[in-house]
Amino acid sequence: MEADIVKIPLFDLTRQYKELRNEMIKKIDEAISSGVVIMGQNVEEIEERIANYIGVKHAIAVGNGSDALVLALQSMGIEKGDRVITTPYTFFSTASAITRLGGIPIFIDVGEDFNIDVGLVEKKIKSDKSIKAVIPVHLFGKSVDMEYLKSICDKYGVKILEDAAQSIGSEAFVGGKRVKTASIGDAGILSFFPTKNLGAYGDAGMVLTNSDEIADRVRILRVHGSHQKYVHEEIGYNSRMDEIQAAILNVKFSHLDMWIDKRINAASNYSKLLGGDTVLCPAVPKDRTHVFHQYVVRTERREELREYLTNEGIGTAIYYPIPLHLQKCFSFLNYKPGDFPVAEKLSKESLAIPMFPEITFEEQEYVAKKIKEFMEERS
Incomplete structure (x- = not known):
């Protein structure tokens, strides 16, 4: 491997x-x-x-x-x-x-x-x-x-x-x-x-x-x-x-609910595999559900981690790199940096990792292993 x-x-x-x-x-x-x-x-x-x-x-x-x-x-x-x-x-x-x-x-x-x-x-x-x-x-x-x-x-x-x-x-x-x-x-x-x-x-x-x-x-x-x-x-x-x-x-x-179950199961796998101080994993509230269209983790080393995973053959994406209040086309609304600090922080820390119903546990293990390797090398 x-x-x-x-x-x-x-x-x-x-x-x-x-x-x-x-x-x-x-x-x-x-x-x-x-x-x-x-x-x-x-x-x-x-x-x-x-x-x-x-x-x-x-x-x-x-x-x-x-x-x-x-x-x-x-x-x-x-x-x-x-x-x-x-x-x-x-x-x-x-x-x-x-x-x-x-x-x-x-x-x-x-x-x-x-x-x-x-x-x-x-x-x-x-x-x-x-x-x-x-x-x-x-x-x-x-x-x-x-x-x-x-x-x-x-x-x-x-x-x-x-x-x-x-x-x-x-x-x-x-x-x-x-x-x-x-x-x-x-x-x-x-x-x-x-x-x-x-x-x-x-x-x-x-x-x-x-x-x-x-x-x-x-x-x-x-x-x-x-x-x-x-x-x-x-x-x-x-x-x-x-x-x-x-x-x-x-x-x-006809397959939607089965695919949702598989996504939820995959998300649970990730959360267990990535447990500890590696990255911040998404939490699921007790009074609501999460169907994991994306599995998004957080780290202050987002850009470095993304480059590392790309080099290891792992697809990632950033949702979203620029909050809407800072987009040029919405400048007429007169918002400025600092107006929405949580959104701005998330835009710098969030990283989506592979998530789809057909992903295998072995693939998830590989993703988690590479994330942990990255964090350990830089600790």
């Missing part, structure tokens, strides 16, 4: 495809042979299956997760000048969706667990009566404390859009019951980007809601603002899921 460098990718699509290839090809062929290649039977099927799985009345398939955020916000009534709270430690589209509608992102720092600090959210809503909505992000697959956040937002009449792009299948306790993320707020969104826990082989996304009004507007907006062909009620978008991606998602959906 030591003679040749072992190659362990951050994420591997090919192993999953080999297992499902025959079923995939059959389903794709059926979709194309039907002659309906956009928003047909497969789209309707995945909408129904996801709605039942998440526990919501409506699931509306759209072109991608970024569009889902925009369509959901617009359907919730967010417009120019509206102030929307979210986290600076997330993927770009969470905040850009707000600005695309003319809204103003109001950033709130995260906790040490990477998720938005719900206590700070309450303070902000109390002090700023103009806040219209909050977008909590269930980052890396870990649920936000939605029971607390929902109680705050209900109290002050603030809407919630859950960004569950990375967290399909994760749960939180609300009202004494375990409920899926993306079902708790006024609306939620999913991304089916290929690397997600449930991923297509191209772009795809979805809006989830129990509101008939929100669902109806999303359905209009995704097809150029039209319910009836060539009759436009408002200016919308072209954001439809195609049948091939829906067919792929229908094949994969």
Whole structure:
């Protein structure tokens, strides 16, 4: 094993495809042979299956997760000048969706667990009566404390859009019951980007809601603002899921819970293998779940460790190197370094290591061994 460098990718699509290839090809062929290649039977099927799985009345398939955020916000009534709270430690589209509608992102720092600090959210809503909505992000697959956040937002009449792009299948306790993320707020969104826990082989996304009004507007907006062909009620978008991606998602959906279990088991392996003073491993709260879209460790020697692992054939990634409040395109918001110290600290310390359902224990042992070797050599 030591003679040749072992190659362990951050994420591997090919192993999953080999297992499902025959079923995939059959389903794709059926979709194309039907002659309906956009928003047909497969789209309707995945909408129904996801709605039942998440526990919501409506699931509306759209072109991608970024569009889902925009369509959901617009359907919730967010417009120019509206102030929307979210986290600076997330993927770009969470905040850009707000600005695309003319809204103003109001950033709130995260906790040490990477998720938005719900206590700070309450303070902000109390002090700023103009806040219209909050977008909590269930980052890396870990649920936000939605029971607390929902109680705050209900109290002050603030809407919630859950960004569950990375967290399909994760749960939180609300009202004494375990409920899926993306079902708790006024609306939620999913991304089916290929690397997600449930991923297509191209772009795809979805809006989830129990509101008939929100669902109806999303359905209009995704097809150029039209319910009836060539009759436009408002200016919308072209954001439809195609049948091939829906067919792929229908094949994969049956395996989702098994893959989540494998991710959780792999995460447990990492935490045991890396125990001690090597790196800071992610914690799992008792009142919520973590489906480990990513397994992200922390160390002040992040850059050195990443270079070392790369040289040892181990794939890594940094999520995210620059918090959103320090991005050039958001400079008009007038935030500055030091405004969100936890997010800024995490951006310098976080490192994602290989995580996918098919990763073997032997591969995890190798990853952990190399991390420990790095730390010991520099202690």
